[in-house]
Amino acid sequence: MTSDLDTRGPSDGDRARSRAYLRDFAPAMAAYTVVVVAVGTWGGLGGDSPWRYAWALLPVLPVGLVVRAVARGLRRSDEYARLLQLRALAVSFAAAMLASVALGMLAIAGVPLSAELLPWLVFGAGMLTWIVSAALSGRG
Numbered sequence: 001m002t003s004d005l006d007t008r009g010p011s012d013g014d015r016a017r018s019r020a021y022l023r024d025f026a027p028a029m030a031a032y033t034v035v036v037v038a039v040g041t042w043g044g045l046g047g048d049s050p051w052r053y054a055w056a057l058l059p060v061l062p063v064g065l066v067v068r069a070v071a072r073g074l075r076r077s078d079e080y081a082r083l084l085q086l087r088a089l090a091v092s093f094a095a096a097m098l099a100s101v102a103l104g105m106l107a108i109a110g111v112p113l114s115a116e117l118l119p120w121l122v123f124g125a126g127m128l129t130w131i132v133s134a135a136l137s138g139r140g
Contacts, residue, residue, distance in 0.1 A: 017076045024069035031062035088134035096126030 010018070035058050039045070043055030074082055100122045107113045 017073070020076060021069065021073040024072055025066065028062055028065035028069050031065060032059060035059050035062050084137040085134060088130050088137050091133040092126045092130035095129035096122050099125035 039055050039058055043052060043058075045052050045056055074085055077085065103113060103118055103121055107118070
């Protein structure tokens with residue numbers, strides 16, 4: 001610390017930004033959870049109703065709210081936090097693209113990969129890499 005005025009904890013502004021982010025993010029994730037349970041319960045995704053496509057896409061709406069929360073959180077953050085988060089997003093995008101190409105080529109080569117599983121593997125690679133790279137980005 002450079003003076004007695006410096007503190008180790010988050011500033012009032014940091015706490016306010018965190019609260020604002022949670023006000024956006026928490027309801028979006030709650031809505032996502034409710035929608036996924038509703039789709040699983042009443043969606044009939046395994047049936048033959050044409051409505052199953054609408055049910056299948058319904059979780060995209062609250063995910064859009066999650067994307068909005070993340071974008072607003074980035075806009076509210078300071079320059080350094082924004083830089084760290086955007087670096088983590090860039091690494092996770094690259095990891096998702098790498099996973100997509102690798103899994104696609106393996107499928108072409110004949111590895112029996114489930115079509116239902118492939119998008120979730122790419123999504124998981126991107127999200128896991130984002131979490132890890134965001135946690136590590138401020139340490140270097």
